[in-house]
Amino acid sequence: MIPYIKRDENEITNRLKRSDEQNVLQALKTSKPGMEELLHLISPAALPLLDHLSAKATQLKKMHYGKTIKLYTPLYLSNYCINHCTYCGFNKKSKEKRRRLSIDEAMTEARAIKKFGMDSILLVSGEDPKHISIDYLEKLATEMKKLFSYIAIEIYPLSMEYYQRLFNAGVDGLTLYQETYDQNTYKTFHLSGPKADYDDRLESIINGGQAGFRTIGIGVLLGLYDWRVEALSLAAHAIFLKKKFWRSKIQFSFPRITVANPQFNVPAHVSEKELEQMILAFRIVFPESEISVSTRESCEFRNRIAPTAASTMSAASSVIPGGYADSDQKELGQFSLHDTRTAAMMQSDMKSLNLDVIYKDWDKLF
Template identity: 30%
Template structure:
């Protein structure tokens, strides 16, 4: 099954408009604040706003919406590269098949277990496994690696949710992954512009635009109702790519009744033997604007900000509606068990910008009043897909997210935090507890926090 629902001319035409008025911007932001997904035309109006006062309105609206839907929590995870063999020749990627300088590696199950133990020893509870596109990395291989991750425990540590970033599969392959309990299946289209897509994907299975575009359709058909989309900003006009992400969202909503669980928006970064025109590189101001607009365009969807970005820009962008970040990230093969802090691009897909440890990132988030979360409750209680939207679209998810974030953060403070982070973290929890206005939930949460202090783990609402 493959078909095409992206019309280049349509998206370009929608973007062809004059600068909007303040009244138009206000109206659109108010719609978003009422938890209603924006349409293409409304999003294009936000994209065309250039006056500083209008852009500030967009930023303020994105911040308010994030608070309404998710509160101050920031979900944390770690990516883990399982294999970097690849038969594609994507011009922007260090792992492309024609790159003879890259060190090829596929983790054995023993290697994988060691990487997972290293992540768990730092306090990670959520991971996304990443695979090149290669015949060795079929659905059976991916399923076996997922089983290994779930079975691997280190002291009190465990990975409770395994997400997947891999090539598109047939429906039968997705069903195998659903059986082993994966979380979100993530496929980035990279660029939604057809001519650009062909230019940067000259050969390999990934050169088939339609097969990749409908990869998540097949996941949905297989019963995986948690999917993630994304675009690699810097390949084509960033405004067009925002509309492409929204068009993909609308397609999933209309066909399956549920949009993407997450949207990612990585920027193009340095890689070995990269061959890309720099015409469409996205600067920091444009980046902040596109994140804020994505937040407003799709209120219910989690926004993922990756460690491709440097710490300074991550601090700013998190405020504009981001709900998930990776932290303590290493993307070299076997990178989590190595002490060398220097990046080796011959062992990485691209260069990352934020190389801080998980502890450092958490300490900063606490200092900024953000509540770090390792929560996996929605996934494990079946609050996914359409059920998640029932909670998230009207904003009720905040009722569950804050208590569960507090509980998982309490685990981190008890088991992994430095004394300084623990002290500040306990103060933050006390402040967040004071904000819980449902007395029944508050009393239950207080009881569960005491149980965590007594050594129990994995308590949630």
């Protein structure tokens, strides 16, 4: 177990409760905020002070990202999965129809995405290593790089050598969520398959850092456990990775559970206001890091958070393999979407918020 994730939870809870308005205002004035300030900014005392957090976050976002917002579209390659994560529509016990895309089918999807003006893509798959193999991914990334400026992956954990092959084939970013940093909660929701191993998952992201990915994406699935405690572990994880892989950029995501399965009871609900508090607090404490907000959230929320904190957003998402080329498909989705704007609508809405849409902000030549 990596030591930086260890925490004294009673102490954290007590300190969160003790934090008051003065602590929050003081944290906002600190020039280089760290874990101490983060604790005050995510405390219950900061919730009524969201306007203050928002003003500070807006200032920092402008300083580090100018008027830009990066857009990308996820491409689902397979909804087969050998894991049993009880909150996910792709879990191996789910009786829904499955589909995995051949390389040709995936390229048809990619061309459909490119056609609606997107230049950045996230390749997503359930843990399906037999078919979504390293050879498949490497070949696909090589082909995709001819179409897109930026490619990221959100797949099952790989060894450093395999990640390196994908990096060399043109993959720029890696996302691997821990889902929850609380080990007991992790056990409760990850019943079987390789993902049931908490430590292995936690350590796999290090392989990605060693492979040299430009962006390393981490996050928790909000709703599984107390979000304030999770936020501190997520921050500690980021600080560890930032120190170790200083050439890579950390990207935070804050997915709230929006399950495809209505039977699933969310054990630790996070309100929209609390989500906003968490995102603003991370923008203030990690001003240079990427913050990504997906279409799980509503159009109104995403429009509000784009100028204040988010640097990256998904657009025109389909969570169904094959869902772009054939939009009538009704196969299994991983989670449900709340922002269903098309890419054109998204691009135009960002413009009206005075934001410039970009697809990547770096180049190997820079």
